[in-house]
Amino acid sequence: MAKPTVVTNAIGEHRAEVGMSQGELADLVGVTRQTINATEAGKYSPSLEVAFRISRVFGVTLEDIFFFDE
Amino acid sequence: MSFREKSILITIVAMLVAAASYAAVVIPLARGTAVDQIAYQPLMSVAVVVLVIVMVAGHVVAAIAQPKAANAKPDEREKLIEWRGQTAGGYVLAVGVFVVLCLAMAEAHWFWIANVLAGMWVLAEVFAGVWKLMLFRRGA
Numbered sequence: 318m319a320k321p322t323v324v325t326n327a328i329g330e331h332r333a334e335v336g337m338s339q340g341e342l343a344d345l346v347g348v349t350r351q352t353i354n355a356t357e358a359g360k361y362s363p364s365l366e367v368a369f370r371i372s373r374v375f376g377v378t379l380e381d382i383f384f385f386d387e
Numbered sequence: 388m389s390f391r392e393k394s395i396l397i398t399i400v401a402m403l404v405a406a407a408s409y410a411a412v413v414i415p416l417a418r419g420t421a422v423d424q425i426a427y428q429p430l431m432s433v434a435v436v437v438l439v440i441v442m443v444a445g446h447v448v449a450a451i452a453q454p455k456a457a458n459a460k461p462d463e464r465e466k467l468i469e470w471r472g473q474t475a476g477g478y479v480l481a482v483g484v485f486v487v488l489c490l491a492m493a494e495a496h497w498f499w500i501a502n503v504l505a506g507m508w509v510l511a512e513v514f515a516g517v518w519k520l521m522l523f524r525r526g527a
Contacts, residue, residue, distance in 0.1 A: 322526070347462070348462040348463065348464065349389060349456075349459070349462050349464070349465065351389045351464075351523075352462050352463070352464040352465070355464060355526060355527070358526075359526075360525065360526030360527070361464050361526055361527050363463070363464075364463050367463060
């Protein structure tokens with residue numbers, strides 16, 4: 318079982334709201350679909366740059382989509 | 388499975404096929420012949436050619452199946468996994484260098500030095516590849 322990342326996110330929920338696929342989001346952000354999938358699944362914490370790009374795609378702030386659970 | 392994962396899998400298979408082909412010929416020879424009588428150099432060269440052919444053929448087939456992914460630059464997660472995998476493989480290679488150094492200091496025959504070096508290189512590459520696949524699957 319993979320160790321979950323400390324940073325969690327609501328990318329899946331935001332995608333579902335606008336009806337966007339992982340592949341479409343990946344193309345907009347400039348990463349692979351697998352990276353979006355791994356991020357959503359809590360298997361990968363993206364860089365700050367990618368996190369900002371994801372939040373801007375949905376027009377929300379970073380903290381609306383990424384959560385730091387200590 | 389992403390193109391990067393397929394590429395790693397192809398490298399692992401190519402390494403194992405080349406190493407197994409070489410070992411299948413050299414090990415029986417080493418059992419019945421003095422090592423200084425074994426012309427391992429042409430056999431090792433053929434194994435390297437087999438390695439290159441399997442890798443190129445495998446990557447061509449994988450690229451035909453996923454042309455867009457094959458041409459895309461690796462993203463940050465793929466670069467991180469590549470770096471971590473190569474670092475893990477580097478530890479195995481360092482052990483191999485130490486073993487070969489010991490063989491050289493013990494004045495072992497060139498046959499053993501060359502073959503242990505090649506073997507540890509294959510082991511390091513396979514270990515790095517398996518580590519990368521594990522990171523792709525379990526998380527980086």
